[in-house]
Amino acid sequence: MSATAPPDDARATAGLRLPSAARLGIDRTGIELRAFVRERDAVIFIFTYPLIMMVIFATVFSGQDQSADGYGVPFAQYFLPGMVATGIMLTSFQSLATSIAVERDDGTLKRLRATPLPAVSYFYGKIGLILLTTIVQTSLLLVLAATVYDVPMPADVSSWATFAWVFVLGTTTGTICGVAFSSLPRSGKSATAVVTPVVLVLQFISGVFFAFFALPSWMQTVASVFPLKWMAQGMRSVFLPHDAQVLEVAGTWQHGATAAVLGAWLVVGLVVGIRTFRWRRRDDG
Template identity: 45%
Template sequence: MTTTAVRATARGSAGAVPGPWTLGLLRGALEIKQFFRLRDQVVFTFSFPVVFLFLFASIFRDHVGHTGVTASQLYVPAMMASGIMSTSFQSLGISIAVERDEKVLRRLRGTPMPPAAYFLGKIWLVLFTGALETAILLAVGTVCYGVRLPSDPGRWFHFAWIFALGLTACALLGIAVSSVPKSAKSAGSVVVLPFLVLQFVSGVYIAVDTIPGWMLDFGALFPLKWMCQGLRGVFLPDSAKVLEQAHAWEFGRIALVLAAWCVGGLVLCLLTFRWKNRRDG
């Protein structure tokens, strides 16, 4: 083979090396495959918000004020927002902490795989599971509780960016909080507790108009409250605006808050993420 042919072959081989985006997609496919291999995890992940929706919607079924909206219909978008945060913040916060404790991250860091590919794989995982979770809850809400799908394309546009920004913000916060637990055994407690508190002060389990103002102000510091409010604005009639703290859907403010949390979450990830435990040096 001539020198020219060798160089051409080398250039072709170098060009065939997959980049971070391709590796991230492949890593995401692997993450999804591994997720569905754990059947108990799959059942719990997708059934938990559905069960809670069924319980709360069955207990509270009366109409709320003069809005023409039932309490069960209020729970559907709130549970959708909670499901998005569950499949991103909670899932990543626990799973990455476990992988770090089991030295999976340390081994991956020693491979030629770009670090970005690992995080892209996680994003693909939460995007897939978050979309599936949302679709399940929306199907249950429309079939069982009379939630109407929007006929206005503008509302579907709002749904798309609320889902994308909310999922991204919560995923980044999940990656950041994964550095807090000192071991895999404590990961569940460390991550679940703040998520549980936020669900109560963000209008997931309790109607916004019955939550004390100071609790709402605290919940407004975090993405979940704004995701709940935005999804209510998408799937509920405008008559339900009066139930919100500001008596408006505030889509502009929701976009700003979620975008700010995307930036803030990325900064937190860059400042706090570690590939190994503190005890490993």
């Protein structure tokens, strides 16, 4: 404190550089992680929800197949891709839509806005946190399915390549839509109440809890507008045998359509997010 501030021109001539946005993004990831692991209930929810669902459904329907027209796959094997997709949506879309709404409400965003922290570094931090949590959560789920429920893991490179792009595109789209959606709740307190029903309804109509082919066709049509259905379908193309395509409504995995719908939501989320993102609460002008 004893040192006096260098005058302006001294700062300029000393060539003091602002820290890079990338380095600050890494700092932000670190601080986001610390804050995240200390919110014990959130950690428990994020990591155990897909596992508990997997255990419940795989146990209740153990020994049964999801089958139609004489072709079937074991229940756990059909359920796993839907749960992987749901997990991605939880860690990206739901957690971000809620946490940004809370941070807007409690003043975190306004405080950061008052510093030279670049906006992109804030989002780098969010993306870093989401990537890490999603990877951990998906890994736990795959290990559980493979070891306890004997779900076969794909052995070929092309399946894992499909997994990689669906995972990355799904996480990115979920993240960006989460940022856009965070402007909707009026307060931090209402954030969970606003976000959860959306997520829950999508899980029911997108072929996560029930086999997608068994749903009424109007419900299938509605679900086809939203990303979760396509993420689940994309993950089924990874974890189900090639022949299981006959269980899909279209009779194929529709990778092109999956990429197109997820990509479209990514663009829509980006446009809406950029237009609606606010650093301050609504009642704060």
